[in-house]
Amino acid sequence: MNKYLQTLLFLLLCVTAANATKLKGHVYDRKTGEPMVGATVSLDKTSKATTTGLDGSFELKEVPKGIFNLRISYVMYQTVIQEVDIEKGDNLQLKIYLEEAGKALQEVTISAKKNAASENTARRLEQQSTQVMNVVSGKAIEISPDLTVANVIARVSGVSVERNSNGDGQYAILRGMDKRYNYTLVNGVKIPSPDNKYRYVPLDIFPSDLLDRLEVYKTLTPNMEGDAVGGAVNMVMKDAPDRLTVNANIAGGYSQLFFDRKFMSYDYSGINYKSPSEINGKSYQATQNDFSKGTLSYALKHPAPNVVGSLTLGQRFFDNKLGVLVAGSYQNTYRGSNSVFYSSKVVPTAEYAAVTSKSDREYSEQQKRYGLFSKVDYVIDNRNKLSLFNTYVNLTNIQVRDEVSTNFSTDYDPDKGNAQLGYSTRSRLTKQQIYNGMLRGDHKLFDDKLKVQWSAVYSSAENEVPGNTTISLNGVRENFVDRRTLLTNGTPLTHRWERNTDEDKAGYLDLTYTAPVAGVNVDFSAGGLYRDKERSSFYNNYALTPVNPGAVYGTDFQNYTDLSFTVTNPGGAVNNPLTYDASEKIGAGYGMFKFTTKAVQVVGGARVEHTDQGYRMLFPAGETRPSGNQIYTDVLPSLTIKYFLTDKQQLHASYFRSINRPGFYEIVPSKVVNEEYQERGNPDLKRAIADNYDLRYELFPDAGTQLLAGAFFKNIKNPIEYIFQADATRGQDTYYTPGNFGTARNYGLELDFIKFFNKFGVKANYTYTHSRITTPKDTYITDANGDTRKISVNQSRPLYGQSEHIANISLLYKDTKKGWDVQVSGAYTGPRINTVSQFLNNDLWQQGFIQMDASAEKRFKNGLSVFVKGGNLLNTPSKLFIKGTNPTNAALKDDNIESNGHTLIRSDYYKQTYLIGVRYKL
16 A cells, blocks of 8 residues: 555656746846845745845746746835746746835935945946945945954955054055045045044044945046045945834954964053143153053953944934934954064165064054944925034054064174074054044025035044053073163163144035036036144153163063163153144135936036145254245046946046145154154155046946946156155265155056855956056165265156055855855955165065955844854965065075065064854844
8 A cells, every 4th residue: 555655646746846847036126126135935825935135036946837926025115916827837037026115205315325235225326426436335344254444445446455563454555556645535524534644544443334335436526525546435324214223233252363372461541641741841850750650561461352342223203304323333352463573784785685683573452443423314394404423433552562683793693592682562552533523404496406515524533642662671692591681772761652633624515506408407516615624743752761771680670660760851852843733724616517318428527626734843943944834726627428338338437637635744844763764754745646547347237236347547747655865964864755756657457246146146356557656766886996885776666555466356145034144255465565665676565465254144033143254364464575685694594584586574474363243133
């Protein structure tokens, strides 16, 4: 009997299979045409059900033939029931469109408010944008391995980043143009930088979970500020939602570096944020008691786990007229690096530098990152809206650098181990913060023909480095036993205060009037801005020497806090050129037109910017130019043309002129002694002026897929580069200074590809960049009499910071039904110049590197999800080298110094980082 039942069952299965087929299709938003990711698709009266993939596609397998009702549903959308007749074989293809269930809030301005953080919205913005731009969506940021904006932007085509001391990204380099050639916006408004030297903004200060999306503009239009040659970075913060939104996450993790060694810390709680002379008056004579002993009280320990978290609350009230959103972020992480630094010197007898000393450095750094953003908007009526934005970010770095240096003197013998040793420990607290507040109004007048937008903005940026402490010792290695004594010359202990504050007050006005011209509606725009920027800079340094300079560590004292010191300059060193005030007043106006036909869109016009920039030293100390200013006016034309090949592909061509202004620090004729060299400002430094050309082919076959292929060319007059230069008054000294150097050219190619295949996706981009600039270099020649002398020659090289090859690839997996998001990302940055040398062929290059990161998230039905993030999985180091070798380096018998014909100058290893957390969404 069982055999008959088995046979019958087998025959039924065969019949079913013979009558089964596949049902495939795509689900789209009827209004926008975007693929609907995660829509539920089910076949009534069967067990067949699935969810749509990343491209809006679905597939039901082994569907029996017949007539069925297909049900498609999605939150906040009307459910669609469609009758399907499955009688004609496999691979039946359907296109289904969903409509929203309710009315959306009317927006005064055109924006991607609905689901603004989605991938599909990001692709649509790139397609519709007047500028050539790239967008990283909030959703992509959320599921990525990145915690800061600096790491997020590194995945954009044409962008590389400079790392900070713990290996994370810090500054963006756009299209091979150094960080100085771009500016940063928050919600379309330019913000000041807390950097103590330059005007560019460190992007690692911004936590990424405050953003709705990140926009990278690679071309400019007349209504944008003209101080960008590489481009502009716009952080669009989160917006007030249509319904109650709660988004919270918390995570913990660790750095592999501190599994392998301990973390060095110190007590920074007692640091005074003002120097003794500020607290007690200029005539005050400081003593040892005026300086916190905590900065010399070092301890080794395993740090607490890293903790990161964020919370977003949003809702609309009063019949959707009032929108309120508050978002906060907190990150407390312990990072660091193990570094080796080789000092080198160029001598007349060799072309390349000879290594003179080696420093083994261990960095331990605690980073506390705070971010807070709020937005309140009120829709007065369908033609008038007011919005209030407030953004505050704060990054506090508590860093210790412990260093052991080996001096390779002329009688050094590696076999005898008779190197002169030095020991130095530096404790440094750095606090950077940015605040931006903006009140904006959007209005429509005269039957919507005239649009008016105005903004009143206050911004400030601050950088504080109080009580920066460095203590140095020396010793002799005898029989491999260290004997450390305090330095008997030089400055064994220093306490330093540095502080600068930028304060911006600005007003913006934009008017757009729409009128028909020859049957085509043309937008005529005009407007401008006025910004008043004030900077104050403060510097003070105290030098201390020990009462007992012969004290031996481990014998006469066990801790640095046991020592007694005498202040050698009790009045401090506030009378220096780095204590100054500066100002910059910018007035700008523009005129622009825009029209669109079925075949073409044209945007053109010009911008005029007037700059009045100046400085005033508070303590000139004999400087011949204690104050100065630069006043100039620039006319910046622009033209953008988009030619629509079809409704899904277009050619995007652009020309614009832009400038790059010097920073305040760069034009103050100060002399600053750094660890490896001294710097000096240049009051005659001119702005750079660039003509920029861009052409890009853009294909958007659907809302989630794109292919971008473009080329760019930049001709830069008076580019600003740093070089080493001899001191005119003291010829034997050199200093690092900015200058203008003729004309530079920069050109390249970009490819950007995004494609989703149901549950899988790939994002890839590649950029080739080539640039050339000619600057003077020193070299030695020997004449017929055998005499050696130094001469200056010109050398052509790439622009500082420009990598010839940059590539990114991310592999994505998304299963909406099971709640999985997985991403593996790799990035390659090619070799680039890190420091321009004074001498011919001795520039320091950063070695090309590959970095890999990964993340995964599992969502559950109750709004909870669990995620993991891993960074720097390959433990990729940062290495600096000279493209050549000196024969004398071989005598040091250090296998790390020379490799592949290069001389290693520095290497930094950061190790991997791990993070695991939970997220809740309502």
